[in-house]
Structure formats: structure tokens, C-alpha cells
Amino acid sequence: MKNIKEHIQEAISSSLAGLDVKIGLENPRNPEHGDLSTNIAFLLAKRLKSSPRKIAEEICRAFKVDSDYLERVETAGAGFINFTFSRAYLLRLAAEILTAGENYGRCDIGKGKRVNLEFVSANPTGPLNIVSARAAALGDSLKRILNACGYRAESEFYVNDAGMQIEKLGESVIARYAELNSIEGIEFPEDGYKGEYIYRIAKKYTPTQTVNWNKLTEQDRNHAGLFAVRDNIKFQDYILRRFSVIFDRWYFESLVRVYKKHIEVSYALMNKGLTFEKDGATYFKSTIWGDDEDRVLWTSDGRPTYFLPDIAYHQDKYDRDFEWLIDIWGPDHHGYIPRMKAALQALEHPPETFTVIIAQQVNLIRGGEKVTMSKRAGEMVTMDDLLEEVGVDAARFFFLQRKASAHLDFDLDLAVKETEENPVFYVQYAHARICSIERFAEGEGVSGEPDWDLLKEKEAFDLMRKLAQYPMVVESCGRNLETPRITMYLGELAYSFHRFYQKHRVVTGDKELSAARLGLCRAVKIVLFNGLDLLGVSAPERM
RNA sequence: GCGCCUGUAGCUCAACGGAAGAGCAACGGCCUUCUAAGCCGUAGGUUGAAGGUUCGAGUCCUUCCAGGCGUACCA
Structure with a gap:
């Protein structure tokens, strides 16, 4: 038994006698317009030098209605052709659904293409926030949808467990540790992580045996930083699992660095003549691909920027034979898109193999007012707060009701109060x-x-x-x-x-x-x- | 300043360039029957504004207006 769309498309094609046109079929919004509708007559009007209405009528006349599929074919409006399913088709369909079970609704537009979906990828420096929750719902759901469409999609969380922020995190933990243990002379860093959760981590923390409280080393800070990272990741994973989001892979930035993948990429770009030095820093010529300015890969004091290992990470996804990369980023990263696209094109990956979806911001509303959130001041409504308050099903459904590009007002009172509605x-x-x-x-x-x-x-x-x-x-x-x-x-x-x-x-x-x-x-x-x-x-x- | 997102019913939002919709809120009805977390009915619109492209624009282009976010040798 043929798919009903194919059946209609074939029937129209045969009546068009060789005209090469793609016949689009869509669900009319108004039920009076039948079950499927085509605008083919409009598209042919110019070529056939005739009115859409006349063409539609001709197609209609030539159309042989097969009651195994259709009850009626008719023209409407200025030239639409509307198709109404037959009773026989619908009854057969109901029976087919029972047979197909969980396979009903699947298709194969993906043709087995391997897709890498990267989302959340929040910093391992604290609890997950609300935008992460939205990205998690979206990414996980897209993975399910793509798999249902015949793709082979895998989800990945990129952990930025390297670089300056880890030291800063470690410094914050050490300062709280000192505070809890009445150790003098340790100031809390000005731009440290001020959230309450740092105390929680500090309570569990044991400093290195060689620690000299008068002279903290980079190693001391990293030791505390990585301890905090592990704790944070564990908690993030726990919350995500509660949210029915299980990542296929957690990929660590530190691994990129250990295997020197970022250095490889840096050389690759350099050998193509796409980098230059300025004021002691190494730049990538991203403006060639339309970025606003060229971007720093290596800082003047010899550290890689966040950007460089991230390029290497994306290169690694290609190396692992993914054919399509989809990243879901927060709204604060939209300025980052041109440079990453530029880098991947520089590495000779076709632009259509890399897609970025921006999950727009979420405003939490409580008591009719926006909940202010400041990460630096540690005032956050976290993802676990949200789950506690509205539950997994409601939270996911709420997020997925909106398209990613739309800002979203999430009224907490309403979500709780109106649970029944x-x-x-x-x-x-x-x-x-x-x-x-x-x-x-x-x-x-x-x-x-x-x-x-x-x-x-x-x-x-x-x-x-x-x-x-x-x-x-x-x-x-x-x-x-x-x-x-x-x-x-x-x-x-x-x-x-x-x-x-x-x-x-x-x-x-x-x-x-x-x-x-x-x-x-x-x-x-x-x-x-x-x-x-x-x-x-x-x-x-x-x- | 520049870039990105958004503007549709009182509220929250849908609508592959195709024939303006849903939920909630409001108002009026329906439970001796498999779950009333349901159903039926009423009301609600110059799709932010103005031009343009098109057979056809909420959707695409231009210019405005309003709100939000971003604009690091941070991540």
C-alpha cells in the first residue's frame, strides 16, 4: 500500500504529462479545505500562461479518484486543489497504527546520517540555570525527533574544565574553606563565584598536603578548582537525568588540551596562512568569512582562548565521522556564531554541515514580576529549583511549546497554581x-x-x-x-x-x-x- | 553606534510565502453512564507603523517605532 502523499503526487504528475514540478502537499488549517491541499496550480500559472483557477480545474478533471485513498478532489479559492481522504483509507490507517505501534510516525528523511547534537555545555562552575533547562529540553527532544526521522543523532555535553575560570573557581573554594576553618589572610576574590553552593563544596574539600596558606600556587587553585568541577558536574548530571536528559557523551575540554588537539588546529590554520600576530597575540582571520573582527586564538601571555580548544572540539566531532553538527547555545553566545562558522569553513567543512540554534532567554515571573537573576551576586533560580517547583513534565512541555528563537516568559506562580489546567x-x-x-x-x-x-x-x-x-x-x-x-x-x-x-x-x-x-x-x-x-x-x- | 531575537485576541503563544488559530482568563450550559484534569456554547483582531516584491505577506525586502540580549587577549 502506497503512502497517500505519493499516491496523490503520482496521480497529479501523470496528468501533468511530463512537466517537472515538485508537488507540495500540506495540511490545510481549515477542515473545510479537506485533508491535504496543493498550491501546484499557482506555481504553474506563469509557465502555462493560464490562470491558477483554470489549471486547478484541469488537473481536477484529469484526476482519477481512487476510493482506496480519496473520497473527493476539488478546487477551491483562487486555485487550490483540496483532497479529502476516503473512509476506506482512514479505516485502513487506524489498523496500520495498531500494527506499527511505536514505529508509527517514523520516517527516513535522515537516511542514517550521523548527527552530533551539542547542548547545555554549561560551565562546570555552578548549578544549571533556566536557559540550560530550556536548552536541555530542546536538545534532548530534537535528538528524539531526528532519530524518529531516520537520522542517527547523539547528544553531547562539552565541559569547560580548563582555563582561567577553573583557577578562579578554585580560588573561591579555597577562600570559603579558609573562612569555614578560620584560616587568616585569604581574601575572597573580587570576581569569584559567590553562590551558596561554594560553601557546600568547601565543606567537602580537603586541600593539598603541601598547601602554604601564605603563598597559594596555581596548583593549589587548580586542585580546588577541579574538585569543585567534579562536584558540579555530578550535580548537573543528576539534575539532567531527573529531567529525562541523558547525554550520550560528556566531552572534556581538558582532554582537548591533553591531546593537544587545539595545537593541531592552530597549526592547521597557521599553515593555511589564516593567522597573524599582533601585540604578542595570535589571531585567526575570521573576517574573511564575514565575522566583524579577527579573533584571538592565543593571548599575548601564551594561553589559548576559549575559542581555540572549542574549534578543536568541533574538528574532533568531524573526525569522529559526524556528518552534521548541531549546537544549541544560549542567547549570550550569538555573537560567537560567525567566528565558529568561519573557523569550520577555514578547516574546509561545508557551512551546511554546521547549524547553530540559539535558545533564547527565559524570564521567570513570580508574583507578576520578573525574577532578577545575577550570577555574580549568586542570586539564581536554578534548574533544580524549577524542577522542584513545576515538575519535569510541565517544565519540558512548557519549554517545547515555544520555538527556540522566541523569548519566553515562564510564570512560576501560574505553572504551579494552574497545574490542573x-x-x-x-x-x-x-x-x-x-x-x-x-x-x-x-x-x-x-x-x-x-x-x-x-x-x-x-x-x-x-x-x-x-x-x-x-x-x-x-x-x-x-x-x-x-x-x-x-x-x-x-x-x-x-x-x-x-x-x-x-x-x-x-x-x-x-x-x-x-x-x-x-x-x-x-x-x-x-x-x-x-x-x-x-x-x-x-x-x-x-x- | 553595530549585530541578533521579539512585537498576532485581555494574558501566554501557534500558523513549510497559501485560505488568520489554540490554550488560559471572561460569560452561559452539561456528571444515576468507560476518569468533569472532560465536553458544548458566547465573546474577543487594522498581525507595532509605513512602503515594496508576489496571483497571494503575520511570514520575504526597505525604513521607522517599542522591548530584550550581545558587542573581551571572559567563558
Whole structure:
């Protein structure tokens, strides 16, 4: 049995007799416009020197309606052609969903391409913040979506466990340690990490045996810094796991440095004549690829900047045979995009193999006012605070409802207070309700293969039409690296189901009809489950 | 100054260049029946402004206006 889109595309192509045109099919927003619609007549108007309306009518006339797929084909508006699915197609589809199970909705637009998704990559200097939570939800969900679209996607967290900030972190820990142990003469560094969590770490910390409190060395600071890094990473991983985000790989900047990958990359750029020295620093000529200014790779005192090992890290992803790199960065890094794109192009990677998604900022609203957050002052609402307050499912669903590029106001009071009216619960409730019906049906002895032909109700067919849209939604999200369509779709599917439920009792004295309706419910349950799974949101069996 | 993001219903936000939508809030109805965390109904719009491209613009281009973020030899 052919895919219905292919069926329509072939049927139109044959009536166009050799005209080479891509026939786009989309879901009309208005149900009166059928189940699929094409704008092909508009696109052909110029070439055929005719009006869209006339072309649409001609295509319509030539179109042989096969009732295995379609009930109706008609022109509308200024030249749209609308297709309405046939009863036979929809019933067959419901049966197919039961067979396909978790595979329903998958496609193969990715063709096995290996994708590396890097996200969160927060500094190991403290707890995760709210933007990290958003990036985590987005990245993890995109990984699930891409895998459902036939890509082989892996997730990666890059840990910046090297460089100045680690020393600074160590200095902060040592200062707090000194404070806790009444050791004199250690000042808290002016730009140190002031959060309460540093005390927590300092309490667990044991300084090096050789420590001289009057003269702290770089080694002392690094020792404390790495201790704090390990503690922070452990906590970050713990919170991410609670958020249903499990990274395939944690990649350490210190490893880049140990294996001198950054030096390799530095030489590679130098040998291409793409670097120069100025005021004792080494620059990369990123302006060649449109960056605003050339960027420093090595500082004048001989340290690599953050940028250089990061280039090496990205080169390493290519070396590990990833064909497409997707990075999700916070809004504070958007200025960083041109230089990284420049560096990767300089290393001869085609620009389309590297995509950056900026996860825009999140404003937390509490008591109708923006919660002010200052990392330096240590006033943060952290990711674990958020999980504590609104829960995993609500938090993920909220984040994924918005496209990444949109700023997001997250009203904490509302999310907590309105738990019962939360969109995620609406969708989950539909799933739980179907599970409940299944339990009831079992008790009533409803079983056996559904006789789909018994389904006649309008609401049942509305539901099947919705089920038919699901694969297109997944594919579209995979193509656009977006999630809001899925949350939106699940809301619509749940709505269609609740309507059906309200109007037609599933389990009745008529066992045959009950089995057919139960079959439809099970198809809905499968799609709800699959969709929620792409979001990393649970599908509860009872609520 | 320059760069990026955003501006759509009272609020939060959708809408591959295709035929303006949802949820919440408001108002009015529906539980002897498989979960009322549900359903039905009412109301709500010059898509920030003005031009342009197009058969067709919330969407693309230009110029404004408003809000946010960024603009390091930090990460």
C-alpha cells in the first residue's frame, strides 16, 4: 500500500504529462479545505500562461479518484486543489497504527546520517540555570525527533574544565574553606563565584598536603578548582537525568588540551596562512568569512582562548565521522556564531554541515514580576529549583511549546497554581483516560480483532483524520528542528479524542462495536504515547 | 553606534510565502453512564507603523517605532 502523499503526487504528475514540478502537499488549517491541499496550480500559472483557477480545474478533471485513498478532489479559492481522504483509507490507517505501534510516525528523511547534537555545555562552575533547562529540553527532544526521522543523532555535553575560570573557581573554594576553618589572610576574590553552593563544596574539600596558606600556587587553585568541577558536574548530571536528559557523551575540554588537539588546529590554520600576530597575540582571520573582527586564538601571555580548544572540539566531532553538527547555545553566545562558522569553513567543512540554534532567554515571573537573576551576586533560580517547583513534565512541555528563537516568559506562580489546567495534563489525561477504558473493557470481556467497518460516527473519523496527520508533523519538526508543532498537535489530538469520548460510549452491550471503538482508542493511545515520547514527557496510565 | 531575537485576541503563544488559530482568563450550559484534569456554547483582531516584491505577506525586502540580549587577549 502506497503512502497517500505519493499516491496523490503520482496521480497529479501523470496528468501533468511530463512537466517537472515538485508537488507540495500540506495540511490545510481549515477542515473545510479537506485533508491535504496543493498550491501546484499557482506555481504553474506563469509557465502555462493560464490562470491558477483554470489549471486547478484541469488537473481536477484529469484526476482519477481512487476510493482506496480519496473520497473527493476539488478546487477551491483562487486555485487550490483540496483532497479529502476516503473512509476506506482512514479505516485502513487506524489498523496500520495498531500494527506499527511505536514505529508509527517514523520516517527516513535522515537516511542514517550521523548527527552530533551539542547542548547545555554549561560551565562546570555552578548549578544549571533556566536557559540550560530550556536548552536541555530542546536538545534532548530534537535528538528524539531526528532519530524518529531516520537520522542517527547523539547528544553531547562539552565541559569547560580548563582555563582561567577553573583557577578562579578554585580560588573561591579555597577562600570559603579558609573562612569555614578560620584560616587568616585569604581574601575572597573580587570576581569569584559567590553562590551558596561554594560553601557546600568547601565543606567537602580537603586541600593539598603541601598547601602554604601564605603563598597559594596555581596548583593549589587548580586542585580546588577541579574538585569543585567534579562536584558540579555530578550535580548537573543528576539534575539532567531527573529531567529525562541523558547525554550520550560528556566531552572534556581538558582532554582537548591533553591531546593537544587545539595545537593541531592552530597549526592547521597557521599553515593555511589564516593567522597573524599582533601585540604578542595570535589571531585567526575570521573576517574573511564575514565575522566583524579577527579573533584571538592565543593571548599575548601564551594561553589559548576559549575559542581555540572549542574549534578543536568541533574538528574532533568531524573526525569522529559526524556528518552534521548541531549546537544549541544560549542567547549570550550569538555573537560567537560567525567566528565558529568561519573557523569550520577555514578547516574546509561545508557551512551546511554546521547549524547553530540559539535558545533564547527565559524570564521567570513570580508574583507578576520578573525574577532578577545575577550570577555574580549568586542570586539564581536554578534548574533544580524549577524542577522542584513545576515538575519535569510541565517544565519540558512548557519549554517545547515555544520555538527556540522566541523569548519566553515562564510564570512560576501560574505553572504551579494552574497545574490542573496545564496543557500537558490535558494531553496526559487523554492517555490516562484511554488506559482506563482499556481496563474497563477488559473487565467487560471486550476483545478480538476490531471490525473497523462498524465505525461510522463523525467524531471517529475526525479522530482518524487527526491520526493521519501525525507523521507529517514529525517530519516537519525534523526538517525545521522545531518542537512546538508537536505540542500543538498533541493538544489537538487529545481534543479530538475527548470529543469522541464525550459523545460516544466506547464499551457498551454491543461487543462488536465496542471492540471497534476500543481499537480506535488504542490507535490514539499509541500516537499520544509516541508524541509525548518525542518530547520526553511521560504518558501516565492513571491520573 | 553595530549585530541578533521579539512585537498576532485581555494574558501566554501557534500558523513549510497559501485560505488568520489554540490554550488560559471572561460569560452561559452539561456528571444515576468507560476518569468533569472532560465536553458544548458566547465573546474577543487594522498581525507595532509605513512602503515594496508576489496571483497571494503575520511570514520575504526597505525604513521607522517599542522591548530584550550581545558587542573581551571572559567563558
